[in-house]
Amino acid sequence: MAKKHKISLSEEELIRALRNREQIAAEALYDMYSASLYGVISRIVIDTATAEDVLQDTFVKIWNSFSSYSAEKGRLFTWMVNIARNLSIDKIRSKDFKNQNKNQELENNVTFIDEQRNTVYKPELLGIKDLVETLKPEQKSILDLVYFKGYTHVEAADELGVPLGTIKTRLRMAIVQLRKHFN
Amino acid sequence: MRVEDIKAYIESGILELYVLGDVTHEEKLQVEAMAAQHPAIKAELEEIERSLESYANANAVQPAENLRDKVLNSLVTNLADDRIFNTKEDQKPEAKIVEMTSPRQVIIYKYAFAACFVLLIVSVAALINAYRQIDQSNTLIASLQSQNQRIANRVNFVEGEIGILHDSTYKLLRMAGTAKSPSSGLTVAWSPVKKKVWIDMSNANMPLNDKDHQYQLWALVGGKPVSLGVFDADTTSKDMKEMESIASADAFAVTPEKRGGSPTPTPDEMMVLGKF
Numbered sequence: 001m002a003k004k005h006k007i008s009l010s011e012e013e014l015i016r017a018l019r020n021r022e023q024i025a026a027e028a029l030y031d032m033y034s035a036s037l038y039g040v041i042s043r044i045v046i047d048t049a050t051a052e053d054v055l056q057d058t059f060v061k062i063w064n065s066f067s068s069y070s071a072e073k074g075r076l077f078t079w080m081v082n083i084a085r086n087l088s089i090d091k092i093r094s095k096d097f098k099n100q101n102k103n104q105e106l107e108n109n110v111t112f113i114d115e116q117r118n119t120v121y122k123p124e125l126l127g128i129k130d131l132v133e134t135l136k137p138e139q140k141s142i143l144d145l146v147y148f149k150g151y152t153h154v155e156a157a158d159e160l161g162v163p164l165g166t167i168k169t170r171l172r173m174a175i176v177q178l179r180k181h182f183n
Numbered sequence: 184m185r186v187e188d189i190k191a192y193i194e195s196g197i198l199e200l201y202v203l204g205d206v207t208h209e210e211k212l213q214v215e216a217m218a219a220q221h222p223a224i225k226a227e228l229e230e231i232e233r234s235l236e237s238y239a240n241a242n243a244v245q246p247a248e249n250l251r252d253k254v255l256n257s258l259v260t261n262l263a264d265d266r267i268f269n270t271k272e273d274q275k276p277e278a279k280i281v282e283m284t285s286p287r288q289v290i291i292y293k294y295a296f297a298a299c300f301v302l303l304i305v306s307v308a309a310l311i312n313a314y315r316q317i318d319q320s321n322t323l324i325a326s327l328q329s330q331n332q333r334i335a336n337r338v339n340f341v342e343g344e345i346g347i348l349h350d351s352t353y354k355l356l357r358m359a360g361t362a363k364s365p366s367s368g369l370t371v372a373w374s375p376v377k378k379k380v381w382i383d384m385s386n387a388n389m390p391l392n393d394k395d396h397q398y399q400l401w402a403l404v405g406g407k408p409v410s411l412g413v414f415d416a417d418t419t420s421k422d423m424k425e426m427e428s429i430a431s432a433d434a435f436a437v438t439p440e441k442r443g444g445s446p447t448p449t450p451d452e453m454m455v456l457g458k459f
Contacts, residue, residue: 026258030251035243036236042244055246056254063258073215074202075232081239082204147235148242152205168196175199178234 006031011076018066030059033077037084043148044088054091058084089150134181139174142167184221192217193227202231344383344423352376358435358457364390369455371400371435378428380411385423389416389454392439399440401448402432411435413444434458 007028009017014032017025038055045051061083069079135143145151145159157167192198200206201214218225347353352374360367367390370383382400392398397413411426436456438448 023259026255030254034251034254035245036239038246039239039243042246043242048247052246052250052253055250056257059254060257074228075236077236077239078202078232081235085204143238146203146205147238153200153203168200172194172196172199175231175234178238179230182234182237 008032015069015071015076018063018069021066026059026063029062033080034059036077037080040081040148041084041088043144044085044150045091050091051088054084054087057087061087085150134177135174136177139170139177142170143174143178146171189221189223193224198224198228199231202228202235340422347372347381347423350374350377353381354459356435356457356459358437358455360388360455361453363452364454367455369437369457371457372423373429373432373435375430375432378430380426380429381423382414382426383423384414384416384420387416387420389420389437391418392416395442396439397442397444398437398454399444399448400426401436401438402429403434403436404429404432406433408436408448410444410446410448413440413442432459 007024008031009025009028014025014028018029034055037058038051041054041058042048042051045054058080062080069076142156142160145156146153151159153167153171154164157164160167162170197206197210197214201211206214214224214228218228353372354374356371356373358369358371367388369387369389372381372383373379380400380402389398392415397415399413400411401408402411403409409429409432411429414420414424414426434457436448437454438450438452439454440449
């Protein structure tokens with residue numbers, strides 16, 4: 001099957017097209033964000049078929065409730081990734097999913113995922129190895145817990161056995177490191 | 184708020200939690216209010232968002248190739264089912280069609296209704312007229328029937344009267360007025376064979392009797408009066424009237440008696456008398 005030409009719009013153009021519910025907006029939305037969102041979803045929901053369902057649910061929810069997105073309150077991706085994370089957490093906390101007992105132990109989750117999948121890093125993102133080295137282990141673990149596992153910082157403090165203040169500081173420092181790195 | 188306070192707010196870590204969606208509703212409102220007031224906080228939020236977006240990008244996982252069509256189809260299905268895709272352009276002409284069609288139909292219905300209404304009024308008027316004519320005709324027929332009946336009765340009666348005259352068994356006797364009423368006279372037709380007695384009220388010229396009295400016809404048989412019934416003398420009494428039957432009589436007389444008749448006559452009051 002021939003790979004379709006991927007559609008890319010500026011964030012402003014995409015938001016306008018989504019507001020007007022143009023079909024090109026749906027395609028651009030998927031092409032621009034499916035990999036980033038699936039990166040989050042697939043780290044929370046381990047089962048591939050279920051993770052794909054959640055990705056689909058995420059796009060349907062983004063599409064249907066787009067009127068509730070406000071550009072003044074933040075970036076589009078921030079709004080979307082929180083939808084993806086919440087839907088993922090809802091899925092793994094739902095009864096029928098728990099019964100499947102497909103949850104992996106927390107400790108080796110992120111590395112497990114990255115080992116299991118053919119994680120596709122975008123070619124423009126050079127220095128991904130540098131990124132891993134940029135973050136201290138304790139920064140990466142807290143960031144991944146909250147960002148990729150959907151833990152609240154309170155849950156993360158419990159999990160890691162460190163005070164709330166320390167969690168907040170580490171989280172902030174991790175993101176400051178990211179800023180330095182990406183800038 | 185001082186610059187140091189803003190810096191402290193930024194360094195508290197609340198902005199990172201806000202971007203991660205890990206704040207209470209009150210904290211969320213507070214951060215949004217602070218960001219709206221202080222450009223530095225707004226800029227800091229933007230930086231955090233961009234960093235995490237880049238981090239997500241760096242950790243992106245390409246979903247299966249066939250998922251793209253599946254997801255897009257589910258959005259397009261939403262389009263087909265619920266018209267969730269933009270349909271502004273589609274709706275306008277649709278609305279126009281409705282606007283154009285609707286008044287035209289209304290006008291047609293108006294004319295149709297008016298025509299029906301006029302037709303109804305005309306029909307009702309025609310019906311009332313026809314009913315009137317039928318009613319008049321019925322009245323006329325009834326009056327003609329009753330007239331016809333009267334004429335038929337009259338003819339029968341007159342034929343009966345003429346029959347009496349033609350019947351040779353009848354004897355005619357003109358009772359003459361007495362001193363009480365000299366101008367009066369009453370003709371009696373009597374058939375001893377058929378034992379029938381008729382009186383002829385025409386030209387009787389009897390004084391009209393009142394409500395309490397009637398005339399009574401008597402037959403004198405061997406000197407004894409026998410009642411033959413009562414009759415009235417009024418303005419309409421011009422016909423022959425059959426009285427009670429009797430086989431033999433010497434004379435006939437009429438006296439005024441109390442209504443219904445008396446067992447015996449009052450001779451002094453005798454109006455007319457005739458003997459064979």
